[in-house]
Protein backbone atom coordinates (compact mmCIF):
# COMPACT_ATOMS: atom_id res chain seq x y z
CA UNK A 1 0.00 0.00 0.00
CA UNK A 2 2.26 2.80 -1.23
CA UNK A 3 -0.39 5.55 -0.95
CA UNK A 4 -2.14 4.49 2.25
CA UNK A 5 -3.94 7.51 3.81
CA UNK A 6 -2.79 9.81 0.99
CA UNK A 7 -5.14 12.23 -0.74
CA UNK A 8 -4.38 12.53 -4.44
CA UNK A 9 -5.72 14.78 -7.21
CA UNK A 10 -5.36 13.44 -10.77
CA UNK A 11 -6.21 15.61 -13.79
CA UNK A 12 -7.10 14.11 -17.16
CA UNK A 13 -8.29 10.99 -15.35
CA UNK A 14 -11.10 10.15 -17.79
CA UNK A 15 -8.88 8.11 -20.11
CA UNK A 16 -5.40 6.77 -20.77
CA UNK A 17 -2.71 7.20 -18.15
CA UNK A 18 -4.92 9.28 -15.85
CA UNK A 19 -7.56 6.56 -15.60
CA UNK A 20 -4.90 3.86 -15.20
CA UNK A 21 -3.34 5.86 -12.36
CA UNK A 22 -6.75 6.38 -10.73
CA UNK A 23 -7.18 2.59 -10.64
CA UNK A 24 -3.61 1.90 -9.48
CA UNK A 25 -3.45 4.69 -6.88
CA UNK A 26 -6.82 3.65 -5.41
CA UNK A 27 -5.55 0.04 -5.19
CA UNK A 28 -2.56 1.46 -3.33
CA UNK A 29 -4.79 3.08 -0.69
CA UNK A 30 -5.19 6.65 -2.01
CA UNK A 31 -8.36 8.72 -1.67
CA UNK A 32 -8.84 10.40 -5.04
CA UNK A 33 -10.19 13.56 -6.58
CA UNK A 34 -10.19 12.70 -10.29
CA UNK A 35 -10.97 15.30 -12.94
CA UNK A 36 -11.45 15.45 -16.68
CA UNK A 37 -12.87 17.94 -19.17
CA UNK A 38 -15.25 15.20 -20.38
CA UNK A 39 -18.05 14.38 -17.95
CA UNK A 40 -18.89 10.94 -19.38
CA UNK A 41 -15.29 9.83 -19.25
CA UNK A 42 -14.74 10.93 -15.67
CA UNK A 43 -18.04 9.32 -14.62
CA UNK A 44 -16.78 6.03 -16.12
CA UNK A 45 -13.51 6.35 -14.18
CA UNK A 46 -15.47 7.03 -11.01
CA UNK A 47 -17.57 3.91 -11.60
CA UNK A 48 -14.49 1.74 -12.34
CA UNK A 49 -12.66 2.87 -9.18
CA UNK A 50 -15.76 2.64 -6.96
CA UNK A 51 -16.52 -0.86 -8.27
CA UNK A 52 -13.14 -2.00 -6.96
CA UNK A 53 -13.80 -0.42 -3.57
CA UNK A 54 -11.70 2.71 -4.12
CA UNK A 55 -12.48 6.16 -2.67
CA UNK A 56 -13.06 8.72 -5.40
CA UNK A 57 -14.67 12.10 -5.96
CA UNK A 58 -15.10 12.78 -9.68
CA UNK A 59 -15.27 16.30 -11.09
CA UNK A 60 -15.68 17.71 -14.56
CA UNK A 61 -12.97 20.36 -14.76
CA UNK A 62 -10.88 22.01 -17.45
CA UNK A 63 -7.21 22.43 -16.51
CA UNK A 64 -7.06 25.68 -18.49
CA UNK A 65 -9.55 27.26 -16.08
CA UNK A 66 -8.03 28.74 -12.92
CA UNK A 67 -11.43 28.61 -11.22
CA UNK A 68 -11.61 24.87 -11.97
CA UNK A 69 -8.12 24.33 -10.52
CA UNK A 70 -9.17 26.13 -7.33
CA UNK A 71 -12.39 24.06 -7.17
CA UNK A 72 -10.47 20.82 -7.71
CA UNK A 73 -8.06 21.39 -4.82
CA UNK A 74 -10.95 22.58 -2.62
CA UNK A 75 -12.75 19.29 -3.31
CA UNK A 76 -9.75 17.40 -1.88
CA UNK A 77 -9.39 19.60 1.20
CA UNK A 78 -13.12 19.81 1.92
CA UNK A 79 -13.82 16.17 1.05
CA UNK A 80 -10.87 14.46 2.69
CA UNK A 81 -9.35 17.16 4.93
CA UNK A 82 -6.01 17.55 3.12
CA UNK A 83 -3.96 17.16 -0.06
CA UNK A 84 -0.81 14.99 -0.30
CA UNK A 85 -0.28 14.58 -4.03
CA UNK A 86 -1.13 16.76 -7.04
CA UNK A 87 -0.81 14.82 -10.29
CA UNK A 88 -0.99 17.22 -13.24
CA UNK A 89 -1.50 14.66 -15.97
CA UNK A 90 -3.94 16.16 -18.49
CA UNK A 91 -2.39 17.04 -21.82
CA UNK A 92 -3.23 17.14 -25.51
CA UNK A 93 -1.50 16.62 -28.81
CA UNK A 94 -1.80 19.50 -31.26
CA UNK A 95 -5.19 19.37 -32.97
CA UNK A 96 -4.45 18.15 -36.52
CA UNK A 97 -1.28 16.16 -35.68
CA UNK A 98 0.49 14.64 -37.64
CA UNK A 99 -0.87 16.22 -40.80
CA UNK A 100 0.10 19.83 -40.07
CA UNK A 101 3.50 21.13 -41.21
CA UNK A 102 5.24 23.59 -38.94
CA UNK A 103 4.58 26.59 -41.17
CA UNK A 104 0.89 25.70 -41.32
CA UNK A 105 0.22 25.51 -37.57
CA UNK A 106 -2.38 28.12 -36.73
CA UNK A 107 -2.17 30.53 -33.82
CA UNK A 108 -5.15 28.73 -32.32
CA UNK A 109 -3.45 25.31 -32.49
CA UNK A 110 -0.25 26.73 -30.98
CA UNK A 111 -2.05 28.56 -28.18
CA UNK A 112 -4.39 25.69 -27.31
CA UNK A 113 -1.45 23.26 -26.99
CA UNK A 114 0.48 25.58 -24.67
CA UNK A 115 -2.68 26.50 -22.78
CA UNK A 116 -3.57 22.91 -21.85
CA UNK A 117 -0.06 21.48 -21.51
CA UNK A 118 1.70 24.39 -19.77
CA UNK A 119 -0.85 26.82 -18.30
CA UNK A 120 -2.93 23.84 -17.14
CA UNK A 121 0.06 22.57 -15.13
CA UNK A 122 0.76 26.07 -13.80
CA UNK A 123 -2.82 26.42 -12.47
CA UNK A 124 -2.78 22.93 -10.96
CA UNK A 125 0.52 23.53 -9.15
CA UNK A 126 -0.40 27.07 -8.08
CA UNK A 127 -3.60 25.99 -6.34
CA UNK A 128 -2.09 22.82 -4.90
CA UNK A 129 0.73 24.67 -3.14
CA UNK A 130 -1.28 26.25 -0.26
CA UNK A 131 -2.97 22.92 0.46
CA UNK A 132 0.32 21.00 0.30
CA UNK A 133 1.98 23.59 2.56
CA UNK A 134 -0.86 23.31 5.06
CA UNK A 135 -0.24 19.56 4.99
CA UNK A 136 3.44 20.03 5.86
CA UNK A 137 4.58 19.07 2.35
CA UNK A 138 3.71 16.65 -0.40
CA UNK A 139 4.43 15.59 -3.95
CA UNK A 140 3.60 17.20 -7.28
CA UNK A 141 3.87 14.87 -10.26
CA UNK A 142 3.54 16.04 -13.85
CA UNK A 143 3.08 14.01 -17.00
CA UNK A 144 5.52 15.46 -19.48
CA UNK A 145 6.91 13.58 -22.50
CA UNK A 146 10.16 12.19 -23.83
CA UNK A 147 9.78 14.63 -26.72
CA UNK A 148 11.00 17.28 -24.27
CA UNK A 149 14.41 15.64 -24.81
CA UNK A 150 14.40 14.39 -28.39
CA UNK A 151 11.77 15.26 -30.95
CA UNK A 152 10.33 13.77 -34.12
CA UNK A 153 8.53 15.20 -37.14
CA UNK A 154 5.70 17.70 -36.75
CA UNK A 155 5.85 17.82 -32.98
CA UNK A 156 7.11 21.41 -32.56
CA UNK A 157 4.21 22.88 -30.52
CA UNK A 158 3.79 19.74 -28.40
CA UNK A 159 7.54 19.30 -27.81
CA UNK A 160 7.82 22.99 -26.92
CA UNK A 161 5.03 22.60 -24.38
CA UNK A 162 6.66 19.58 -22.74
CA UNK A 163 10.09 21.25 -22.69
CA UNK A 164 8.46 24.19 -20.90
CA UNK A 165 6.81 21.84 -18.42
CA UNK A 166 10.16 20.24 -17.58
CA UNK A 167 11.61 23.70 -16.93
CA UNK A 168 8.60 24.47 -14.72
CA UNK A 169 9.16 21.25 -12.77
CA UNK A 170 12.82 22.08 -12.14
CA UNK A 171 11.98 25.67 -11.15
CA UNK A 172 9.22 24.64 -8.76
CA UNK A 173 11.46 22.03 -7.16
CA UNK A 174 13.79 24.88 -6.21
CA UNK A 175 11.00 27.23 -5.09
CA UNK A 176 8.94 24.69 -3.14
CA UNK A 177 11.64 22.57 -1.52
CA UNK A 178 11.60 24.71 1.60
CA UNK A 179 7.94 23.72 2.14
CA UNK A 180 8.74 20.01 1.84
CA UNK A 181 7.01 19.89 -1.54
CA UNK A 182 8.70 17.68 -4.13
CA UNK A 183 8.10 18.26 -7.85
CA UNK A 184 8.94 15.65 -10.49
CA UNK A 185 7.79 14.55 -13.93
CA UNK A 186 7.49 11.36 -15.88
CA UNK A 187 8.42 11.73 -19.55
CA UNK A 188 6.79 8.81 -21.37
CA UNK A 189 7.29 7.74 -24.95
CA UNK A 190 6.02 4.16 -25.27
CA UNK A 191 3.18 2.41 -23.46
CA UNK A 192 0.89 5.40 -23.82
CA UNK A 193 -2.77 5.82 -24.61
CA UNK A 194 -4.29 5.28 -28.06
CA UNK A 195 -6.95 7.85 -27.13
CA UNK A 196 -4.36 10.59 -27.20
CA UNK A 197 -4.48 10.60 -31.02
CA UNK A 198 -8.23 9.90 -31.31
CA UNK A 199 -11.12 12.36 -31.42
CA UNK A 200 -12.24 13.60 -27.98
CA UNK A 201 -15.51 11.63 -28.26
CA UNK A 202 -13.84 8.29 -29.13
CA UNK A 203 -14.43 5.30 -26.85
CA UNK A 204 -11.72 4.92 -24.20
CA UNK A 205 -9.65 1.82 -25.05
CA UNK A 206 -7.40 1.52 -22.00
CA UNK A 207 -4.72 0.31 -24.40
CA UNK A 208 -1.26 1.55 -25.29
CA UNK A 209 -0.46 2.28 -28.93
CA UNK A 210 1.79 -0.80 -29.01
CA UNK A 211 -0.90 -3.09 -27.54
CA UNK A 212 -3.45 -1.79 -30.00
CA UNK A 213 -1.26 -2.69 -32.98
CA UNK A 214 -2.07 -6.37 -32.44
CA UNK A 215 0.25 -9.33 -31.89
CA UNK A 216 3.53 -8.14 -30.37
CA UNK A 217 6.75 -9.22 -32.05
CA UNK A 218 9.74 -7.57 -30.31
CA UNK A 219 11.90 -8.21 -33.40
CA UNK A 220 9.66 -5.85 -35.38
CA UNK A 221 9.86 -3.10 -32.73
CA UNK A 222 12.37 -0.30 -33.07
CA UNK A 223 12.76 -0.23 -29.31
CA UNK A 224 16.19 -1.50 -28.27
CA UNK A 225 14.73 -3.34 -25.29
CA UNK A 226 13.29 -6.63 -26.60
CA UNK A 227 10.72 -7.78 -24.06
CA UNK A 228 8.14 -10.43 -24.87
CA UNK A 229 5.22 -8.06 -24.23
CA UNK A 230 4.34 -4.57 -25.42
CA UNK A 231 4.73 -1.58 -23.09
CA UNK A 232 1.48 -0.67 -21.32
CA UNK A 233 -0.21 2.20 -19.54
CA UNK A 234 0.53 0.34 -16.30
CA UNK A 235 4.29 0.63 -16.95
CA UNK A 236 3.99 4.42 -16.94
CA UNK A 237 1.49 4.41 -14.08
CA UNK A 238 4.01 2.55 -11.92
CA UNK A 239 6.59 5.26 -12.61
CA UNK A 240 4.04 7.93 -11.59
CA UNK A 241 3.25 5.90 -8.46
CA UNK A 242 6.94 5.90 -7.52
CA UNK A 243 7.08 9.71 -7.79
CA UNK A 244 3.76 10.18 -5.96
CA UNK A 245 4.73 7.90 -3.08
CA UNK A 246 7.26 8.26 -0.29
CA UNK A 247 9.48 5.79 -2.17
CA UNK A 248 10.89 8.89 -3.91
CA UNK A 249 10.95 11.01 -0.72
CA UNK A 250 14.40 12.43 -1.48
CA UNK A 251 13.86 13.18 -5.17
CA UNK A 252 12.79 16.52 -6.58
CA UNK A 253 13.27 18.44 -9.81
CA UNK A 254 13.65 15.21 -11.80
CA UNK A 255 12.10 14.64 -15.22
CA UNK A 256 12.37 10.91 -15.82
CA UNK A 257 12.06 9.33 -19.27
CA UNK A 258 9.93 6.21 -18.79
CA UNK A 259 9.68 2.95 -20.78
CA UNK A 260 11.71 4.14 -23.73
CA UNK A 261 13.68 0.94 -23.96
CA UNK A 262 16.94 2.85 -24.18
CA UNK A 263 15.93 4.91 -27.24
CA UNK A 264 17.00 8.17 -25.63
CA UNK A 265 20.28 6.55 -24.62
CA UNK A 266 21.29 5.71 -28.20
CA UNK A 267 23.29 7.82 -30.63
CA UNK A 268 23.13 7.53 -34.39
CA UNK A 269 26.67 7.66 -35.79
CA UNK A 270 27.10 8.06 -39.55
CA UNK A 271 30.08 5.68 -40.10
Ligand SMILES: NC(=O)c1ccc[n+]([C@@H]2O[C@H](COP(=O)([O-])OP(=O)(O)OC[C@H]3O[C@@H](n4cnc5c(N)ncnc54)[C@H](O)[C@@H]3O)[C@@H](O)[C@H]2O)c1
Nearest residue numbers: 012014015016017037062063090091145188192193195196
Ligand atom coordinates in the same frame (compact mmCIF):
# COMPACT_ATOMS: atom_id res chain seq x y z
N1 LIG B 1 -0.25 9.07 -25.57
C1 LIG B 1 1.00 9.40 -25.81
O1 LIG B 1 1.58 9.00 -26.83
C2 LIG B 1 1.76 10.24 -24.82
C3 LIG B 1 3.16 10.16 -24.82
C4 LIG B 1 3.87 10.93 -23.89
C5 LIG B 1 3.19 11.74 -23.01
N2 LIG B 1 1.82 11.82 -23.04
C6 LIG B 1 1.15 12.68 -22.08
O2 LIG B 1 0.41 11.85 -21.20
C7 LIG B 1 -0.62 12.62 -20.57
C8 LIG B 1 -1.90 11.83 -20.52
O3 LIG B 1 -2.35 11.62 -21.85
P1 LIG B 1 -2.82 10.19 -22.37
O4 LIG B 1 -1.77 9.64 -23.27
O5 LIG B 1 -3.30 9.37 -21.25
O6 LIG B 1 -4.01 10.67 -23.33
P2 LIG B 1 -5.60 10.46 -23.29
O7 LIG B 1 -6.08 11.32 -24.40
O8 LIG B 1 -5.92 9.02 -23.27
O9 LIG B 1 -6.05 11.06 -21.87
C9 LIG B 1 -6.00 12.43 -21.59
C10 LIG B 1 -7.27 12.86 -20.86
O10 LIG B 1 -7.15 14.27 -20.61
C11 LIG B 1 -8.41 14.87 -20.86
N3 LIG B 1 -8.24 16.29 -21.16
C12 LIG B 1 -7.90 16.86 -22.34
N4 LIG B 1 -7.90 18.19 -22.24
C13 LIG B 1 -8.23 18.49 -20.96
C14 LIG B 1 -8.40 19.69 -20.24
N5 LIG B 1 -8.25 20.88 -20.85
N6 LIG B 1 -8.74 19.64 -18.93
C15 LIG B 1 -8.93 18.43 -18.32
N7 LIG B 1 -8.81 17.25 -18.96
C16 LIG B 1 -8.45 17.27 -20.27
C17 LIG B 1 -9.01 14.09 -21.99
O11 LIG B 1 -10.44 14.22 -22.04
C18 LIG B 1 -8.54 12.66 -21.67
O12 LIG B 1 -9.53 11.95 -20.94
C19 LIG B 1 -0.68 13.94 -21.35
O13 LIG B 1 -0.05 14.97 -20.61
C20 LIG B 1 0.12 13.64 -22.61
O14 LIG B 1 0.70 14.80 -23.15
C21 LIG B 1 1.10 11.08 -23.92
